[in-house]
Amino acid sequence: MVDVISARVQEAYVGWRQSFFSESSENREPVGGQRPNLSAINHQSRRRQNLEKESIKLLRENSLYQIKEIPTKATVVAPTPRPFMGLSCGRCTPGSRDVIAQKALKKSTAVNLLNLGKTYDSKGVISRNFYDIAQAIRVKTFDYKQVSPMVVKDERVKQAIEQITQDRLFKQDNTNKDAKDDVKKLTHSQIHKSEERRAHQIVKQMRSTMSNFLLRLTSWTLYKLLPFFVSSVAISPAQTEMLKKASDSGIPLIFIPLHRSHLDYILVTFILLNYDIRCPLVAAGDNLKIPLFGWLLRGLGAFYIKRRLETNGGEKDITYRVALHTYIVHCLRAQNNIEFFIEGGRTRTGKPLLPKGGILSVIIDAYLDGTIEDALLIPVSMNYDKLVDGNFVREQTGMPKQMETFTGAIKSIWAVLNSHYGNIRVDFNQPFSMRELVRTFQQHPSKLSPPPFLKNPSSDRFALKQQNIDGNGSITIEKLSMERRLSSRLSCSSLYGTDVAVEEQRGLVEAIARHVVYDCTHATAIMSTNAVAFLLLTKYRKGCSLSVLAQELESLTTELLFNNKDVGFTGEPVDVINHVVNLLGPGLIVKEREGDDIIIKPVLIQPNIIELSYYSNCFLPFYALQSIVATALQVLISSSKLAAKDIQIRHDDLVDLSLQFCEMMSQEFILYKPCQKLNDVVNETIENFVYKDILRLIHDSKTEDQMWSRRYAKTLDDDDDDDYQENVCVVYKLGLDEKSVRNRLQMQTVLRPLLEAYCLTASCLPRILIKEENDYITESKFTREVLSELKDALDSGACNYGEAVSIDAIKNCIKLFREWGVLDSHIEGRQRFLNISRQYANELKLSKISELLHKFKTEMPKEVLPSYLNR
Incomplete structure (x- = not known):
């Protein structure tokens, strides 16, 4: 700190001296036209230099004296303000959203967690020189109660064991009716004790053994190891302030991250630990229960869940399901925080997966039956410059997944420590009350079951009958899926099928799960590799010059920030592109020189482009609706025999085709929140096309009163009423600037x-x-x-x-x-x-x-x- 201050003072003084003497020499003219005395000038110059050295020395000594005598606080240069992301839904959780203070919004900056320990004001020698050790010692400890003994004694588990015993006895009696008398039959007591032992073993293999010592040791280890392979772990102080306030409320925190890497749960725990927030118990797949690492993860809060909750014969494993359900409920009752990945596993494509609601259904059930008063749901978004886990090309091309082993884990860690992966960004969304969200959905049941977005509902939900084929033999999606709503059923491979979630709660769980994934997706910061890969694969698959790519990157960044979408990188576009090229390597992006230009090209070999598309696909959720409407517009233009500038496009036709394409993409994206309507978001996208001059309005039969009524009707949140239908005819044509239209419609290639x-x-x-x-x-x-x-x-x-x-x-x-x-x-x-x-x-x-x-x-x-x- 002393060196920094003295250096700055010296630089300022030298700069002033140079400017002063340069001005003096320019303004000084020879008297009488005589040449100046060079020896005298040199003598004066040397004298001035000696005086300057003495003055600088004196100034430095005074500065040192003042620094020693006057206590000063460490100052951190404020980073560039970023858009505040992750606010809770104003429609579903208005009470939770109002908790955010405007002061917190103004402090929306990103800081490097790896420098957190250096910012603490410490006086000791160890703290100054070994901040990582000091930070590991300083962190707050919590009492993590072991609930496994209470699980096997729970009445729900006892009832399940008794029911399973009766079922096995009944099955044994029916099986052995025609068997010989010497076949040994198990008694009720034997079967009951066998199931009890199995329940004890399940809980023992499942339980977490959270240890404050291991948490501190891991904190110190990560401070040492992370700088070897990442440049920064960026977080927002405003978001951590929200988490602290939420943690002080005494309500269990439910962290729900999207899953990209095995590093995800370690990073969440690392961040919370360093901000003195109770670390969560993490639901982890039992494939991670490998020697040493499985024990370590268990000590860091992991409780292990089987990938498949069925027996080898495909039957539901009731004992396991009930034990898991009861364990989670007791963890919540003990005021433990919970973390689980709602997608079930890591995304292999780079875009979010549709949710699986098993564990979420347990938490909602615990609230509905009064076990817990409330819980705060916290969606978490993480993004990486370069994925630490490698790539998923093998799996995407049909090869089986390689199971985790101890040897494989050691090799992976060694390879990671000898590589570089750029920056990591972690965003915690605003905590919102599950009680408030559940009550909102219960008061508005239509949000749990959105009305059909397709016309002419049919009593047959999915089947296509002979009369559904029109005279031309063509099929439309309206006839395929009349009452189909744009959502898929949640995975039933988790906890459904027991008393965990009754049928009437499935819609509630599904709506909340989709809302969380939507919030996580749209709060994910865009990294530099995402932006460059997206531009190369959508606009410049054959390559372009560095200058052109830099202009496009700057334009894309400006558009993202304008739409309140944060980016996880800063700097000049050319520097960002060079960073991405060096980070991803020549296997994905090639940098060549052609004459005076530098050309950037994506590698279009099939395995390589799959890996590059992983980074580009992070953009898909943000451009999916635009691409859908652009594709529908493409279909209408192609079906017309007129010249492009003379084509007229009816609004209803464009909406209908867009809805059909939305139906096709229903397994790929969550295009809207449960509290929204698909028609509305499609119409907003079309209005955005008009704003961008892709489409131009040439006919609208709405009067001013109708337009005012429509705008007013949108402000009303009365979902129980039918949509207001207007008998109007809106017609568009392509924008007059065909070059602009051509560039804008490149978004249709995204899908x-x-x-x-x-x-x-x-x-x-x-x-x-x-x-x-x-x-x-x-x-x-x-x-x-x-x-x-x-x-x-x-x-x-x-x-x-x-x-x-x-x-x-x-x-x-x-x-x-x-x-x-x-x-x-x-x-x-x-x-x-x-x-x-x-x-x-x-x-x-x-x-x-x-x-x-x-x-x-x-x-x-x-x-x-x-x-x-x-x-």
Whole structure:
């Protein structure tokens, strides 16, 4: 600190001296036209330099004296203010949102957690020189009660064991009716004791053993190791202030992060520990229960959950489910905080997964039955410049996942410590009351079951009947899924099926889960690798100059900040691009020199582009609706025989097509919050197109009174009433600036890789049809066949997007076809079997399904085609 102050004083003085003497020499003219005496000037100059040295020395001594005598506080230069992200929903939790003070909003900055220990005002020698040790010693300790002994004594577990005993006795009696007399039968006592022992073993293998000593040791270790492979862990002090206030309330905190890396739960615990907030118990998969590391994670708060909660025969494991449910309830009752990943596992594509509501259903059930008074839900968003876990190319190309082992963990840690992964950003959303959210949904049941967004509801929900095919033989999504709402059923592989969640609570759990994922997604900060990868894959797949890419990056950053979307990087665009190129390496992005220009190109080899698309896909949730509307606009333009500038587009047609495409993407994205309506968000997106001059309004039959009524009706939050329908005709045409329209419509390529995968999956449906009656094909085998076809299409040039080869996209398309009723499925053991449903059991109907999806692949006319595709 002394050196910094003295250096700054010296720099200021030297700068003043140079400017003063330069001005003096410029203003001084020779007297009488005589030449100046150079020796005298040199003598004076040397004298001045000696005087300056003496004055600087004296000034430094005085400064040192003052610093020693006068106590000063460490000052930190305030970082650039960032948009405050993660506020709770104003519609669903207005009371929680009002808790945020404007003062906290103004302090929305990002600081590096790795420098946190250095900012503490300390006087001791150890604290000054060994801040990491001092910080580990300083952290606050909490009493983490062990609840496992109470779990096995809980009445709910006892009742479940008794019920299982009775079921096993009944099954044994029926099985042994025709058996020989010498077959040994188990008594009630034997079966009961066996289930009791199993329940004890389940709880023992599941429980967390949180240790304050291990927490401190891990804090010190991370302070030492993280700087080896990351530049910073950026967090917002305003967000941590919110967490402290929430922690002081005495209400359990439920942390719900999106899952990207194994480092996620360690980072959350590390941050909370250093800010003196009670660390949560973390629900972890039992695949992490490996030697040494499993014990360490258990001591840091992990409680282990089986990946599949069924027995080997595919039956529900009631004992395990009840033990898990009871353990979580007792943890909440003991005022422990909980952390779980609502997606279930890490995203393999870079975009968020649809939620699984098993653990969330337990917490909601604990509130509804009065076990806990309330809980504060805290969505958490994390993003990485470069993923520490490597990549998921193997899994996306059909290879099985490699299980975690002790040797593999050691090799991974060594490789990580010898690599560089850039920056990490962690954002904690505003805590909001689960009680308030539940009451809001209970008061407005329509939010739990949004009204159909498609026209002409039919009594048949998913099936397509013969009369649903129009005279031209075409099929529309309205006829496929009349009452289908844009949401998928939550995973039933977690805790559903026991007394954990009754049927009427499923809608409530689903709505809250989707709201949390939506909030997490839109609070995720964009990292530099996300932005550069997105630009290269959507605009410059064939490469562009460094200067052009820098301009686009600056424009994209400005647009994100304008839309109140934070970015996790700062600096000049050229420096940011160079940072990304060096970080991702030549395997993903190539930097070449052509003449006087430097060209940046993405590597379009299929495995490499899958890895690069992981970083680009972080943008998909933010541009999904725009891409959907742009694709619908593309279909309308392509179906017209007029020139692009003469095409007229009806608003109703554009909305209908957009809703159909939204239905197709229902397994990929959560496009709107449960408290919103899809029609409204689609209309807002179209209005945004008008604002950007992509579309221009040429006819609107609404009067001023109608427009005022419509705006006023939007402000009313009366979900029980039917939507206000206006009998109006709104017509658009393309913006007059065709170059601007061409550039703006490049967003329609964002979803093109998904479309490629979906269309080819639909084309492969007849492969299931040719099977004999009652002959089913496993989902895994069908997925591999589609994946092989995608690779062949990529090699032949029929597919232009290497990132379309994605096993996740194929699986989501299969889920969509199951929702539409095109596919039937059943589970035997641990495998799912597929077959074509009776309603579609002919090639004609399957070809119409394929045509329905291919409709959205229609190419844009050349005059409005994105420039890089029109070459």
